[in-house]
Amino acid sequence: MNTTKNFEYDIEFFDREKEKEEIMNVLRTKPQLLNFVYGPINSGKTSLITNLIENLPENYVVIYINLRERAIPSYDDFLEVIFDVKYEGILTKIMRFLGRQKDTVDEVISDLGKMHKIPIPKGIFTRIFKEEKPKNAFIYILDLIKNIKKKGKNPVFIIDELQKIGDVKTNGYLIYDVFNFFIRLTKELHICHVFALSSDSLFIERVYNEALLKYRCRYLLVDDFDEKTAGKFLEKYGFTEEEIKLANDYVGGKPSLLTTMIDEKKIGRGLNDYVEKGLADSKEEIAQLLYYIKTIGVTIKYQGKDIDVNYENTTEILKNFSGNDFYKYSVITPELCYLVSKNILFVDTREKIIKPQSKFDLLAIREILKEIETK
Ligand SMILES: Nc1ncnc2c1ncn2[C@@H]1O[C@H](COP(=O)(O)OP(=O)(O)OP(=O)(O)O)[C@@H](O)[C@H]1O
Numbered sequence: 382m383n384t385t386k387n388f389e390y391d392i393e394f395f396d397r398e399k400e401k402e403e404i405m406n407v408l409r410t411k412p413q414l415l416n417f418v419y420g421p422i423n424s425g426k427t428s429l430i431t432n433l434i435e436n437l438p439e440n441y442v443v444i445y446i447n448l449r450e451r452a453i454p455s456y457d458d459f460l461e462v463i464f465d466v467k468y469e470g471i472l473t474k475i476m477r478f479l480g481r482q483k484d485t486v487d488e489v490i491s492d493l494g495k496m497h498k499i500p501i502p503k504g505i506f507t508r509i510f511k512e513e514k515p516k517n518a519f520i521y522i523l524d525l526i527k528n529i530k531k532k533g534k535n536p537v538f539i540i541d542e543l544q545k546i547g548d549v550k551t552n553g554y555l556i557y558d559v560f561n562f563f564i565r566l567t568k569e570l571h572i573c574h575v576f577a578l579s580s581d582s583l584f585i586e587r588v589y590n591e592a593l594l595k596y597r598c599r600y601l602l603v604d605d606f607d608e609k610t611a612g613k614f615l616e617k618y619g620f621t622e623e624e625i626k627l628a629n630d631y632v633g634g635k636p637s638l639l640t641t642m643i644d645e646k647k648i649g650r651g652l653n654d655y656v657e658k659g660l661a662d663s664k665e666e667i668a669q670l671l672y673y674i675k676t677i678g679v680t681i682k683y684q685g686k687d688i689d690v691n692y693e694n695t696t697e698i699l700k701n702f703s704g705n706d707f708y709k710y711s712v713i714t715p716e717l718c719y720l721v722s723k724n725i726l727f728v729d730t731r732e733k734i735i736k737p738q739s740k741f742d743l744l745a746i747r748e749i750l751k752e753i754e755t756k
């Protein structure tokens with residue numbers, strides 16, 4: 382088959398008009414609430430935010446921090462990830478030594494582009510690093526944001542993969558200092574819009590409850606594409622009706638899997654092979670988890686206690702998907718928690734809905750259930 386004609390192969394950012402509009406509407410208001418951007422894994426949260434930032438008007442200055450960049454076991458690692466240390470030139474050093482230049486943030490914001498980490502002069506960073514007090518780091522960041530605002534720009538603060546600092550401790554948990562700071566920026570000072578991204582909605586729920594975020598935040602779901610959008614996306618890259626149907630039946634609307642499928646087609650690989658392999662991988666992964674639970678036992682931390690994951694309870698959860706794509710839940714059990722932590726299921730804690738992370742997972746669950754029943 383000739384696939385070389387007329388189709389675009391550099392995969393471009395697609396759609397998300399509704400989500401972008403929603404975020405733009407937030408940006409047009411005074412900062413009041415902090416915004417959680419959540420959704421299944423690989424649904425396109427990071428892509429949406431980075432695409433949006435690229436297309437923002439020039440008067441926005443976006444501080445974008447992606448905590449996925451490296452492992453963050455400690456507060457020091459956190460500082461190294463969020464700050465972009467600006468080394469001072471010899472002249473600045475001499476001027477400061479002579480007392481003619483204050484150690485201010487002015488020089489680091491003079492050359493700010495639209496998107497970056499938190500710029501900080503080396504001298505201030507060294508001090509903050511030594512002190513081990515999150516409060517002082519946040520005083521600096523607030524000062525920086527105020528200065529950006531004074532220059533007539535709109536600061537926006539975005540933190541991606543926030544669950545990665547869930548276990549980092551200073552005096553208490555760092556995450557609560559971070560969220561208190563976000564509340565200060567939004568609800569109290571109305572100085573800066575804040576967006577926090579994560580695919581771990583149980584983590585968001587924990588932060589929501591423990592950092593007392595009731596009435597202080599709003600949620601924006603970035604879900605996989607719906608069937609129609611996925612079809613249009615694939616059509617753009619020359620997929621036939623039949624191929625679109627195959628994608629819809631097996632892959633669903635997860636953008637990352639759809640882009641892989643587009644690449645597979647581009648390099649001339651069979652799409653049937655791709656979907657069969659994807660389904661087989663999911664099946665193997667889930668079967669392996671069930672095997673561990675059943676034979677050697679799995680213990681998880683649940684509400685601070687060690688709890689054994691029960692095999693029957695786990696399969697009961699999975700049975701909900703034998704006829705449905707999703708179901709409404711009332712409570713998060715240890716088994717549910719475990720399947721979510723293993724990225725088999727996604728919990729939408731706002732809508733109280735549970736669904737498999739991907740269509741491959743949904744189909745794999747159904748096949749495994751059939752096999753269990755016939756045993
Ligand atoms: N709107 C889109 N148009 C085209 N491709 C997209 C789009 N959104 C996502 N993708 C593709 O899917 C991949 C995964 O997206 P992305 O990393 O943004 O997801 P995520 O939700 O941030 O994932 P995670 O849950 O791991 O944080 C991207 O690298 C890109 O190839």
Ligand SMILES: [Mg+2]
Nearest residue numbers: 426427428541
């Ligand atoms: Mg992401």
